[in-house]
Amino acid sequence: MTASVAPLVVALLVLVVAGRRLLLALLTVRARTLTPPLSRWLSRWLGALDYSADDFVRADGAGERWAAVRRDAIERLAATLRARFQRSSAWGDDLRQRFSDLRFTDANRVPFPFARLAREKLNVCSVVTASAGPRLLDLDGRWTLDVSGSYGVNVAGFDHYKEWMQRGLERVRDLGAVLGPLHPVVADNVERLQRLSGLEEVSFHMSGTEAVMAAVRLVRHNTRRKLIVCFGGAYHGWWDGVQPGIGSERDISDCLTLKDMHRASLAAIRRRARDIAAVLVNPVQCFHPNAPPPSDTVLLTSAVRKTEDDRERYGAWLRQLRAVCTASDVPLVFDEVYSGFRLARGGAQEYFGVRADLVVYGKTVAGGMPIGVVCGRRELMRRFDPQRPMRIAYVVGTFSAHPVVMGAMNEFLRWVERPETAQSYEDANRRCAAWVRSMNERLAREQLPARIAHLGTVWTVLFTEPSRYNWLLQYYLRAEGLTLSWVGTGRCLSSMDFSDEDYRELEEKVVCSAKAMKRDGWWLSTSDQPGRDRKMRYHLVREMARSLVRAPQPVATFYAEVMRRKQDDHHASHSSWINQVLHLASSSVFVFCYVAIFSNLTAAMWLGLAALFARQIGHAVFEPPCHERERSLLGFTTRSKTLIVAGYLAIPVAHLIAGGSLGLGALTASAGGIAWHWFVFTLLVVFGRVGYLGWTHGVRASMVWFVKLVTDPLTDLVAYSPRRLVRA
Numbered sequence: 001m002t003a004s005v006a007p008l009v010v011a012l013l014v015l016v017v018a019g020r021r022l023l024l025a026l027l028t029v030r031a032r033t034l035t036p037p038l039s040r041w042l043s044r045w046l047g048a049l050d051y052s053a054d055d056f057v058r059a060d061g062a063g064e065r066w067a068a069v070r071r072d073a074i075e076r077l078a079a080t081l082r083a084r085f086q087r088s089s090a091w092g093d094d095l096r097q098r099f100s101d102l103r104f105t106d107a108n109r110v111p112f113p114f115a116r117l118a119r120e121k122l123n124v125c126s127v128v129t130a131s132a133g134p135r136l137l138d139l140d141g142r143w144t145l146d147v148s149g150s151y152g153v154n155v156a157g158f159d160h161y162k163e164w165m166q167r168g169l170e171r172v173r174d175l176g177a178v179l180g181p182l183h184p185v186v187a188d189n190v191e192r193l194q195r196l197s198g199l200e201e202v203s204f205h206m207s208g209t210e211a212v213m214a215a216v217r218l219v220r221h222n223t224r225r226k227l228i229v230c231f232g233g234a235y236h237g238w239w240d241g242v243q244p245g246i247g248s249e250r251d252i253s254d255c256l257t258l259k260d261m262h263r264a265s266l267a268a269i270r271r272r273a274r275d276i277a278a279v280l281v282n283p284v285q286c287f288h289p290n291a292p293p294p295s296d297t298v299l300l301t302s303a304v305r306k307t308e309d310d311r312e313r314y315g316a317w318l319r320q321l322r323a324v325c326t327a328s329d330v331p332l333v334f335d336e337v338y339s340g341f342r343l344a345r346g347g348a349q350e351y352f353g354v355r356a357d358l359v360v361y362g363k364t365v366a367g368g369m370p371i372g373v374v375c376g377r378r379e380l381m382r383r384f385d386p387q388r389p390m391r392i393a394y395v396v397g398t399f400s401a402h403p404v405v406m407g408a409m410n411e412f413l414r415w416v417e418r419p420e421t422a423q424s425y426e427d428a429n430r431r432c433a434a435w436v437r438s439m440n441e442r443l444a445r446e447q448l449p450a451r452i453a454h455l456g457t458v459w460t461v462l463f464t465e466p467s468r469y470n471w472l473l474q475y476y477l478r479a480e481g482l483t484l485s486w487v488g489t490g491r492c493l494s495s496m497d498f499s500d501e502d503y504r505e506l507e508e509k510v511v512c513s514a515k516a517m518k519r520d521g522w523w524l525s526t527s528d529q530p531g532r533d534r535k536m537r538y539h540l541v542r543e544m545a546r547s548l549v550r551a552p553q554p555v556a557t558f559y560a561e562v563m564r565r566k567q568d569d570h571h572a573s574h575s576s577w578i579n580q581v582l583h584l585a586s587s588s589v590f591v592f593c594y595v596a597i598f599s600n601l602t603a604a605m606w607l608g609l610a611a612l613f614a615r616q617i618g619h620a621v622f623e624p625p626c627h628e629r630e631r632s633l634l635g636f637t638t639r640s641k642t643l644i645v646a647g648y649l650a651i652p653v654a655h656l657i658a659g660g661s662l663g664l665g666a667l668t669a670s671a672g673g674i675a676w677h678w679f680v681f682t683l684l685v686v687f688g689r690v691g692y693l694g695w696t697h698g699v700r701a702s703m704v705w706f707v708k709l710v711t712d713p714l715t716d717l718v719a720y721s722p723r724r725l726v727r728a
């Protein structure tokens, strides 16, 4: 009895556990974003793919006319960048030689098939030595306009940070690097942060990422729930616990990534409230400042948003989120590492008029020093459980209240609280908004397919037309003298010291770069390239498939060897265009014969032989002799070729002699027999050679030769296609 009940109990248990998991998954299925699991899956399978110089300029299926324009353009751009970054590049090259994996801004946000050539050609290593206003001085002695914003740190203008760092250091000079006991300035900072955030407790960390980790750990500890809800497209630092997408190898079961600004996400939060420790949101997320630069993705998505609506739309979304979190008793965490003290001095809470239960700050708040801060409601910030002494949220850090950082932070916070600073925020946002308006009107007037979207002083370039080359704009902008961050045009920043004059200069640079992009053929309209979108999509899908379907290693190297030999052969003895035309014609006939041989051996052999003779005449008459190269390619020598030709000629002669008549009629009558003997002779010659090479050079070399021989007609059709012939 017990024995028969046991399996039943086990089965029931399995059903309950699996059933619960299934139920939980079903509760959130509509709200889930597929990007993280998909990119994790793709990262395992997608192999490296490097474009050749030709693929690079034809990745959207452009014709030869545009490919030629683009080839010239790349060379011109490369020369401009080389001249502009001469000393910086030499400095970078030197470092690269010593640390082979070293990368600067180069090709980080370039779609990977383009990256190798972009890195080789477009060297944009920029090394800087001084700053003044919104400008940076590089090693080559040129001032550039900086829109990188030091990853978001530079809100007020570089000169302010120089001053705050200096004064902060002076303030704690007598104490030095004493860690553990606190400098009195810490208490002042805490008080100011409480006021600015409107929250009760404050803790200090060493970076934005670390502060996010601390916030997550604290909410888990204090709610005794484990699930963190994030939104697709958000960046919360490099920790894979809240960034389960690209670059994350492990499956994460305690972070749920939901669709941004989607009703289904609100419903999912309500349904799973009992498991959710916090909803973590980056309030500039709607703007997708961390998304890859719009390039290929635009193809699969869409047109430009109306940027004026962003503040309103996102404010409304955050209010809805707030209401759902309150009703479901789920803490709402704002990751204001980027938006805090940038959008407004009270951060996104003030800008959107929504309050959070926990706020994470970073970047600018320490006046130019490295920092992460968590401010929160008291019950969410507890590190100890009063009822359970062994329950501890161990959140500490050696450098977390470093005196120099605290000193500089105090300078910043004093500045932020000055009444006139509120006006500076308004002015900076107003100037940037006015520039964006003027910029977009100009871009529209000039019929350039780019627009600017912004939130406060954070802005991004959006593209109105699909192109495989939108990412190239960042290089044109650099050539015009702009400094961009490693995300290129994906996210740019203006600091408060951008005057109207600076914005005018910026506008000129953007327009000039965009015009150059258009002139150089990277933005083709549908009239420039009929069927543009279809061709682009075709190329994208084909490349994806090529990257995904990888041949096993031995097959791949064998293939590479065959192709290398074809290239060598091509360079050794196919320089005359007449010979190339003869190859094109004979290859077309051979391909026909490959098919015809199964139905009409006689026609196939006669035609094939005629083509073979034409091909050999091409070599003998129009190309210089190249015996050495022929030998190195394991091909037939001139002597053996003569013998083979003699063999083919001897067969019909033998037939005629055996038939006792030398007339055309006799030849026609024995055409079938001759074809059959030619066929046998061909097999003997080819397989004789395979055997001979196998004996002298090994089986692999003989197989390479054989595969090359039988596939030559097919690859020659491509190599000597009329399009390429014209170009040559």
Ligand code: PMP
Pocket: 151, 152, 207, 208, 209, 210, 212, 235, 236, 237, 238, 282, 335, 336, 337, 338, 339, 362, 363, 371
């Ligand atoms: N959160 C957000 C919203 C960020 O933008 C960043 C950095 N860009 C981080 C967290 C991580 O901050 P840090 O680079 O200081 O670790």
